[in-house]
Amino acid sequence: MxxxxxxxxxxxxxxxxxxxxxxxxxxxxxxxxxxxxxxxxxxxxxxxxxxxxxxxxxxxxxxxxxxxxxxxxxxxxxxxxxxxxxxxxxxxxxxxxxxxxxxxxxxxxxxxxxxxxxxxxxxxxxxxxxxxxxxxxxxxxxxxxxxxxxxxxxxxxxxxxxxxxxxxxxxxxxxxxxxxxxxxxxxxxxxxxxHSHTYQAINFSGMYGFLRRLIQFKGMMARVQRGYLERESIRMNVDPDVPIxxxxxxxxxxxxxxxxxxxxxxxxxxxTNRTVPTVGEALKVLFSIVGLPPPKIVQDTTQYAWIDEKFNEKIEFYKSYLTGYKQFDRSASNAALGEHFNTARYAVTTNNLNEYCGWYCAQLTKTRSQVPVSR
Amino acid sequence: MSNEIFVVGTGRCGSTLISNILNHHPDVLSLSEFFTFVTDLGTLIPQAFPAMEIDGAQFWQIVSGVYAKQNIMLVHDIAMKEVLYPFKTDVRFNASTGVPAILQTTLPHLTPEYDALFDQIHAVIAARGMATAAAHYHALFGWLAAHFGKSIWVERSGGSLRVIERLYQQFPNAKFLHIVRDGRDCALSMQRHNGFKMVLLIFQITEILGIDPYESDDRSWQDDLPDELISFLPESFSGNDFLAYNVPPSLYGHYWSGEIMAGLEILDKIPAAQQLTLQYESILTDTRNTIKHMIQFISPDSSANAAWCDAVISSVKRPTAVWKTLDTREQSRLNDACAPGFAALTKRRIQW
The missing domain is CATH 3.40.50.720 (NAD(P)-binding Rossmann-like Domain)
Incomplete structure (x- = not known):
């Protein structure tokens, strides 16, 4: 049975x-x-x-x-x-x-x-x-x-x-x-x-939520001033060297x-994953895929302009992914899985992160309507 | 020379003063805030200028539409101060019925008999056949000018640099009077203005939802809205939250810069003889000469210009929004935000 x-x-x-x-x-x-x-x-x-x-x-x-x-x-x-x-x-x-x-x-x-x-x-x-x-x-x-x-x-x-x-x-x-x-x-x-081969996802929180907020913020600012965010880097107070x-x-x-x-x-x-990009590398990929220059990493939030404050407010939820070094112990997982679990195929690098994000951006283009800027 | 004139500028550039003083000129029909309301605060600009020919009934729908954003502001008692229709009294239109676009400011600005005029215009427009939007607008403004015995019409809407490309397409022979004001003062004044606050809120919500929530019921992406914006959906609108929502002047500074840069791109395409740029500050500091200069551009052949200047000069008052009252940090942010706009104006030799 x-x-x-x-x-x-x-x-x-x-x-x-x-x-x-x-x-x-x-x-x-x-x-x-x-x-x-x-x-x-x-x-x-x-x-x-x-x-x-x-x-x-x-x-x-x-x-x-x-x-x-x-x-x-x-x-x-x-x-x-x-x-x-x-x-x-x-x-x-x-x-x-x-x-x-x-x-x-x-x-x-x-x-x-x-x-x-x-x-x-x-x-x-x-x-x-x-x-x-x-x-x-x-x-x-x-x-x-x-x-x-x-x-x-x-x-x-x-x-x-x-x-x-x-x-x-x-x-x-x-x-x-x-x-x-x-x-x-x-x-x-x-x-x-x-998915590690096809990049397909069916839930769009986490990294996808961040990417979506970035796209939305770019769009909002384009309504305020065309091309602003393409010229001026957003400032972020995150830890660029910690793994994401x-x-x-x-x-x-x-x-x-x-x-x-x-x-x-x-x-x-x-x-968790063994091979992952750093926060700085990942942000560079995410910003680039939506057509923005990489964020300017600052040491403290006093260097924020209002727009930086607003953007950072909108991605507040994601801050625990972007700040503070976390090394996730895997003793129990590794012991249970033994030596033979192939982890190389699941490596997330800046190259394939671009593919994951590209897949999602293509989905968004297909599924999400957009109101042109009214002029 | 053209007897069709548009006063254009960024939000809160001081152009309302122009409408008000021109309203006293015997040869000039002063059309105030027409395109502000017909485009529902600038959010429906393409809809106000359809590409295909439309008949009189369809054009009347555009002109007399009861638009969602401007009317929700009436319902929640946060109307822009430019609204002249007495919607709070028990009149033909009120906050419950909604007030048609052309009745919000344009017609009450012209006559106390605005409701009757509204009906007359309806009859005139309804009788019209198929035509381009431009032809309908020409006919409407021309009819209004004739109705009031004026030879020139001047349309002015707040923040109309946003619509200048459409205006120039539709009225290629019109003259454009561009009013510019120190962006920092414009920004501070926009910050205190409910209409511009509404516009910036709508920008945010529209971008998150992928639709204009005042024009569509689709809420597929509503979970993405941050808590702070939920109160500005039409179905959950809160006037108190609207009043409490604080947007700093620097965002309006960015908006001002964007409008200046985009607007100047279009002004660069308009022949020099068809445009005049005036600094609002010179209206305040050199009132007589600046007003004289302006009316010579608008109505060069009118014998009434001199008397009109004498009559309106005392109504020029200094505004209250002064950016130097801000704290040092906000001044610095505002300077940065307005810098691209100032740079674009400097190329046209306009400086502060």
């Missing part, structure tokens, strides 16, 4: 890739908790997975496996999900909780808390009701908040978060540490970007599955 696995967030960025890895690497039957929106839960799930299969270089045959082995269960983490235990067959071994809100503006604070913290509480209750062997939770490496230096793969108790998103993920992790009913693993990816930990989504999924299938007794794993 095949293994049974429950997954939340199966239409999300990491969730879809985890499902596809599970389909490829096992014969498990997957029960995916999915919100029904304009279409049924099943249609949404299958369409999203087919979209990722086609855009991320998976074998097209996997679409048949999706139809055969991915069962959608209509559910909303903001509603009651514990009662769904009766709709899921018994004998579930693994529960993957990937669903999360990636918003960060204060006006979403209640929703973020509801989905990320209360949603995790409900996921734990459902996992308990299903009597699963292990709960796998997809968190973020940035639960580290403003901590710098070596960030250990250990529980996060006292931490100064940079925003409501980060603090919600800390609280969600704490709920998991506190429960004693089942084994758990917490996976902490860093900044997840598109960008990790392709397929690496996150493959490593998470490999760790879950290992005999590791560790509980917290950093899913």
């Amino acid at each position: 095949s293994e049974k696995i429950v997954i939340t967030g199966g239409t999300g960025f990491v969730g879809t890739h985890l499902i596809l890895e599970l389909l490829e690497q096992s014969d498990a039957e997957l029960f995916c908790l999915v919100r029904a929106k304009n279409t049924s839960a099943e249609q949404r799930l299958h369409q999203q997975l087919a979209h990722v299969i086609q855009g991320s270089g998976y074998a097209l045959e996997l679409i048949n496996q999706v139809k055969k082995r991915c069962h959608a269960i209509a559910a909303d983490l903001q509603g009651d999900i514990t009662s769904l235990a009766t709709s899921i067959p018994s004998g579930v071994s693994q529960f993957w909780h990937c669903a999360a809100s990636l918003n960060y503006e204060e006006r979403f604070a209640a929703e973020i808390y509801d989905i990320n913290v209360e949603g995790t509480r409900k996921a734990l209750a459902l996992a308990r009701a299903l009597n699963v062997d292990c709960l796998n939770y997809v968190s973020t490496a940035y639960v580290a908040g403003r901590n710098t230096g070596v960030i250990l793969e250990s529980t996060m108790t006292e931490v100064q978060s940079s925003n409501v998103y980060e603090s919600s993920k800390v609280k969600a992790e704490q709920l998991i540490y506190a429960q004693q009913d089942m084994k758990y693993r917490i996976f902490r990816p860093s900044i997840v970007i598109g 930990n960008l990790v392709p989504v397929d690496k996150v999924a493959k490593q998470a599955i490999a760790i879950a299938r290992s005999d590791s007794n560790d509980t917290i794993f950093h899913l």
Whole structure:
């Protein structure tokens, strides 16, 4: 009899890739908790997975496996999900909780808390009701908040978060540490970007959100004064020499599955990348791709003009990626993965970062309308 | 010589004074803020100048449109002070019904019988057949001039350098009176003006949403809006938040520079005989000579010029916005922001 696995967030960025890895690497039957929106839960799930299969270089045959082995269960983490235990067959071994809100503006604070913290509480209750062997939770490496230096793969108790998103993920992790009913693993990816070969992404927060804000800011200023930002560099008070930990989504999924299938007794794993650009190099690529000169790095914010202040306000959320040296310890991850995991193919360099960003800019051009400057 | 004149300039360059004093000239029809409102504060400029021929009914829609941005400002009691229509009293149009563009300022500026004039214009325009927008505008302004027994019309809208390219395309024989004022004072004055605040807010929101939220219901990108801008969507607009929203003068300084540089590019294409540039400050310091110079450009053959000068000279008042009242840091930022505009003007030998 095949293994049974429950997954939340199966239409999300990491969730879809985890499902596809599970389909490829096992014969498990997957029960995916999915919100029904304009279409049924099943249609949404299958369409999203087919979209990722086609855009991320998976074998097209996997679409048949999706139809055969991915069962959608209509559910909303903001509603009651514990009662769904009766709709899921018994004998579930693994529960993957990937669903999360990636918003960060204060006006979403209640929703973020509801989905990320209360949603995790409900996921734990459902996992308990299903009597699963292990709960796998997809968190973020940035639960580290403003901590710098070596960030250990250990529980996060006292931490100064940079925003409501980060603090919600800390609280969600704490709920998991506190429960004693089942084994758990917490996976902490860093900044997840598109597929390492095709660059396809389906969620556009993180690096893509920064890039989008840069494009928007350039557009705003073009409405105020044509060509201004092309002539004048934006000033930023960031740490240009610290690494910015960008990790392709397929690496996150493959490593998470490999760790879950290992005999590791560790509980917290950093899913980060070994070869990444520095903040200065990455910013140069991002600014260049939107047609702007590289930012001028300044030592303190007193050197900001008003426009610099405004830009830096708009990207405040991303500051924890751009300031403070964080070295993500990977002892547990590396031990679980062994020596054989090929990391070279996932290296993010300035060259391929340009490709990742170019892919996204092309998507934006196709999907986003633009109002010409009124003259 | 042309009897069609446009007064152009950046926002808060002092051109309102020109409309007001010209309104007393017996030969001049002073059209005030017509293109400000017909373009909904300069955000719908292409729509006000459609490329295809349109009929009278379609042109009337442009001229009498009840536009969203200018009218939400009436609803929330943050109307620009240029609005002359008494929308707060229980009249034909009010904040609830919205006030048609041409009635916001242009017609009340001309006559106390603005509602009746509005109906007369409607009848005139509705009877017109297919024509270019330029032909319709010529006909409208010409009809208004004849109606008031004037031989010249002068249209002036705040910040109209933004629309100068369209005006020159549509009115290639018109004369352009360019009013320039120290960008730092313009910026400070724009900062205190609700219309320019609205424009800069709309720039930001439009760029984030990819649509003009006052013209489209599409909110696909709303999650990208920072909290501080949510209150300026039409569905969640807050007059209090609008008043509290602070944009520093230096951003308006950048805006001023941008408008000057783009505007001068077009002015460079207009024959010298069709344009005159005057510094607002000289109207204040050398009032009689500057006004005389101006009216000679507008209405060289009018016998009424001298008497008109005598009559209006006392209405020239010094404005209150003075950039040197800012603190040192903001002065420095404002200087930097206005530097590109000053450099462009210096090439035309205009300096402060």
